[in-house]
Amino acid sequence: MKISRSEVEHVARLARLALDEAELDALTGDMDAILAYVDQLSRLQTDGIAPTAHAVPMANAFRPDAVRPGFTPEQALVNAPSPDPAGFRVPRVIE
Amino acid sequence: MSLFEMTLQELRTGLDRREFTAVEATRAFVERIAATDDTINAFITVCADQALAEATAADRRLAAGESAPLTGIPLAMKDIFNTAGVRTTCASKILDNYVAPYDATAFARLKAQGAVLLGKVNMDEFAMGSSNENSAFGAVHNPWDTTCVPGGSSGGSAACVAARQAPAALGTDTGGSIRQPASHCGVVGLKPTYGRVSRYGVIAYASSLDQVGPVTRDVRDCALLLQAIAGYDPLDSTSVDMPAPDYAAALTADLKGVRIGLPREYFIEGLDADVRQAVEQAVATCRALGAEIVEVSLPHTEYAVACYYLIATAEASSNLARYDGVRFGHRTATQGNLIETYSCSRDEGFGSEVKRRIMLGTYALSSGYYDAYYLKAQKVRTLIRQDFLDAFEKVDVLLGPVAPTPAFRIGEKAADPLQMYLSDIFTIPVNLAGTCAMSLPCGFSATDLPIGLQLIGKPFAEAEILRAAYAFEQATEWHKRKADI
Numbered sequence: 001m002k003i004s005r006s007e008v009e010h011v012a013r014l015a016r017l018a019l020d021e022a023e024l025d026a027l028t029g030d031m032d033a034i035l036a037y038v039d040q041l042s043r044l045q046t047d048g049i050a051p052t053a054h055a056v057p058m059a060n061a062f063r064p065d066a067v068r069p070g071f072t073p074e075q076a077l078v079n080a081p082s083p084d085p086a087g088f089r090v091p092r093v094i095e
Numbered sequence: 096m097s098l099f100e101m102t103l104q105e106l107r108t109g110l111d112r113r114e115f116t117a118v119e120a121t122r123a124f125v126e127r128i129a130a131t132d133d134t135i136n137a138f139i140t141v142c143a144d145q146a147l148a149e150a151t152a153a154d155r156r157l158a159a160g161e162s163a164p165l166t167g168i169p170l171a172m173k174d175i176f177n178t179a180g181v182r183t184t185c186a187s188k189i190l191d192n193y194v195a196p197y198d199a200t201a202f203a204r205l206k207a208q209g210a211v212l213l214g215k216v217n218m219d220e221f222a223m224g225s226s227n228e229n230s231a232f233g234a235v236h237n238p239w240d241t242t243c244v245p246g247g248s249s250g251g252s253a254a255c256v257a258a259r260q261a262p263a264a265l266g267t268d269t270g271g272s273i274r275q276p277a278s279h280c281g282v283v284g285l286k287p288t289y290g291r292v293s294r295y296g297v298i299a300y301a302s303s304l305d306q307v308g309p310v311t312r313d314v315r316d317c318a319l320l321l322q323a324i325a326g327y328d329p330l331d332s333t334s335v336d337m338p339a340p341d342y343a344a345a346l347t348a349d350l351k352g353v354r355i356g357l358p359r360e361y362f363i364e365g366l367d368a369d370v371r372q373a374v375e376q377a378v379a380t381c382r383a384l385g386a387e388i389v390e391v392s393l394p395h396t397e398y399a400v401a402c403y404y405l406i407a408t409a410e411a412s413s414n415l416a417r418y419d420g421v422r423f424g425h426r427t428a429t430q431g432n433l434i435e436t437y438s439c440s441r442d443e444g445f446g447s448e449v450k451r452r453i454m455l456g457t458y459a460l461s462s463g464y465y466d467a468y469y470l471k472a473q474k475v476r477t478l479i480r481q482d483f484l485d486a487f488e489k490v491d492v493l494l495g496p497v498a499p500t501p502a503f504r505i506g507e508k509a510a511d512p513l514q515m516y517l518s519d520i521f522t523i524p525v526n527l528a529g530t531c532a533m534s535l536p537c538g539f540s541a542t543d544l545p546i547g548l549q550l551i552g553k554p555f556a557e558a559e560i561l562r563a564a565y566a567f568e569q570a571t572e573w574h575k576r577k578a579d580i
Contacts, residue, residue: 008454015412015457016419017450018438026447027454030512034455037513038401041471044478051473052480054303054333055529056290056554061332075196079423088421091433 002035003028098123100577103168103262103316110157110167117157117167121150121211124169128213128260131580134241137255139174139184139232141214149211156209165323166209171261173252174215175222176202176307177296181212185298186220186230189418189425189444199296200331201265201307201324208323213261216251220446221415222272222300224248225518228509229448236505237280238578239544243502246276252310253280257545257578263311263320267297269304270403271497271522274534277310278497278547281536281576283317283564284310288555289529290335292321293328299414301407302333304526313574314535314565318342321557337555345558346565351385353563356490360396361521367500373538373546374496377567381494384566389490393482398475399524400516405459405472406527411449412456418444451512476527483528483551492563493551496521497534501544521549530554535564536573545573 005028012019012027019027073085082089098120101109109115125143132138146169153167177183177195184190198206206212219229227235227250235250237243238258245254249266253276256264266273268286277284285308292307299305309320325339357378362371382388420426420440427439445453459468486493498518508515525532530552537548548567552560568574 003458007458011454011458011461013438014461015453016416016434016437016441017445017453018435018442019450020442023442023447023450027451030451031455031458033513034404034516035458038405038468038472041398041401041405041475042467044395044398044475046471046474046478049474049477051470052476052527053473054289055480055527056288056333056335058290058333058335063329063332071196078196079193081420081424081426090421091431091436093433 002032002039099127099259101262102312103319106168106262111162117150117153117211118147120167121146121169121213124213124261131258131260134236134580135238135254135258135260136233136235137216137251137258137260138214139186139217139251140182142181142212145181146211146213153209153211163209164319165205167211168209169211169213169261170205171213171216171252171255171264172202173218173249173264173266175218175267175298176265177298178202178212178215181215183215183298184232186218186232187444187446187449188231191425193423195296197296200293200328201297204324216255216264218251219248219448221298221411221449222248222267222269223411223448223452225271225275225515226508227251227276228505229446231446234505237502238580239281240502242504243544244279244505246279246502248272249310250276253277253282253284256280256282256310256312258580259577263309263316265307265324266310267305267307268526269301269407270526271519273308273310274497274522274532274547274549275519277534279502279545281545281578282310282312283314283533283535283574284308285317285321285533285557286525286531287321287325287557288531290333291531291555291557292324293331293334295328295330301410302414303410304407314561314568315343315346317533318346318561340558342558342561345562347562348566348569349385350381350563350566353386353492354389354490355381355386355563356389356391356486356493358391358393358396358486358493358495360393361495365499366496369540370496370500370546374548377537377548378494380567380570381563384570391486391489391493393486393524395475395478395482396520396524399479399527400520402472402475402479402527403523404455404516405468406476408452408456409459409469410456412453412460415449415453448512479524480528483530487553492560495549497547497549498522501540501546525551531557531560533560533564535568537571538573
């Protein structure tokens with residue numbers, strides 16, 4: 001086994017996914033098979049090879065720190081699932 | 096000829112000659128969508144009224160002699176592009192009612208050049224899939240055989256063009272998501288070099304791989320649409336500040352002096368016999384047109400799928416962290432603390448393939464596994480990219496199949512994610528290398544399903560692959576066949 005069910009539960013907590021029992025079972029099998037497949041990469045010798053994060057080599061892109069138009073509060077809040085003109089409403093964070 | 100049968104170029108000519116109006120053209124496509132989309136399911140949102148209003152405005156500009164390259168041309172957008180005022184779902188329940196307050200740059204450029212938005216087309220949820228079966232809005236059906244998938248993730252983009260519901264569409268390609276559906280639907284699709292087209296306002300899947308590109312009926316239309324969207328955008332810091340050449344000017348009807356490489360790893364055992372025969376026939380056509388054919392090797396091809404499914408899922412797990420039910424999108428009705436609200440909203444809102452990829456990516460980035468999986472994959476990516484750079488020392492263009500088989504049946508691979516992933520073996524390496532490639536029709540299977548030819552170019556050499564594609568298209572009739580719908 002490449003991954004155990006308890007590891008899958010741990011990853012689900014990290015990923016903020018409230019998976020049910022059936023999903024955890026199915027994902028344990030799927031992830032095990034996929035991880036066994038990707039293990040073929042270990043056959044390749046990669047010591048001394050630089051990692052590629054982007055295919056087009058580029059350094060930091062800078063722009064002038066200039067004021068430009070942004071969203072109005074109404075525009076920014078228009079898709080909020082719990083409407084409140086004062087901001088984004090969330091469950092109580094501090095008891 | 097019905098207006099909906101026209102290519103983008105034919106519509107341009109007809110509008111400019113006042114043979115019909117933009118309203119008439121737009122209405123023809125809107126009616127075509129209404130008549131066929133119960134069968135195809137390519138559209139998530141149809142903008143009929145708005146499109147006719149935009150077409151009316153386009154007719155006024157045409158009458159005033161203020162024609163831009165796309166004035167009055169109706170187009171469809173993959174539902175991954177933010178379009179101000181028109182909802183953008185990414186084919187996910189989590190964005191079911193999302194209406195972006197701004198336009199993606201690629202769409203803004205089409206609008207600025209006069210295009211009319213017909214609607215937003217179906218896709219695999221968050222662009223994760225190769226069959227368009229992973230959509231919260233239902234599977235898309237292939238116009239050539241409605242029991243088959245159209246390919247994915249830009250399945251709606253390819254199917255709507257093949258069904259003549261739109262003359263052209265934009266899609267996105269992270270691992271083959273423009274080229275593979277274009278191949279399966281018998282249309283032309285191009286993935287530009289990473290950085291050629293702005294990704295601003297395109298909902299992110301895997302940011303180092305995603306690229307925007309056109310899906311069209313023929314190669315000339317592809318050049319026209321690429322011209323409209325290519326170029327630097329200060330809002331996308333990964334877009335490259337390099338002027339786009341005149342793509343239409345590159346289209347010539349011969350291949351004299353062009354060195355075409357056949358990657359030996361793209362003609363493997365397991366390649367469908369009809370696909371092999373169609374591609375080999377295409378090689379003979381290119382040779383007859385004056386191309387020099389050379390065998391080359393891309394030795395790390397077999398590792399590309401494994402490399403991709405670590406890098407793409409790692410980037411996806413990070414990109415999709417933003418869907419938390421707080422600022423936009425679905426929020427759970429379950430009462431709980433903040434973390435429970437995030438976790439339930441995400442579990443309810445995402446489909447199973449999206450969850451699978453978030454989980455895999457989270458695992459690959461997690462403490463203790465980062466070096467073994469993510470960093471290893473990034474090093475393998477260097478080897479894959481170097482394969483292409485080495486091959487392009489010897490040849491100008493690489494030629495091969497797009498997909499190992501023609502379109503498969505709906506449901507056929509849905510139960511086995513790994514088999515589905517392997518259907519992208521010939522397209523994924525191009526995204527990892529960051530270079531450009533396209534698919535164009537090169538034949539049909541014994542069961543009359545389209546087969547696509549892949550042409551891969553050097554970085555930023557879109558004009559070279561368009562030239563080769565145009566020469567091939569002029570010498571063949573495949574692009575003239577239409578799905579019987």
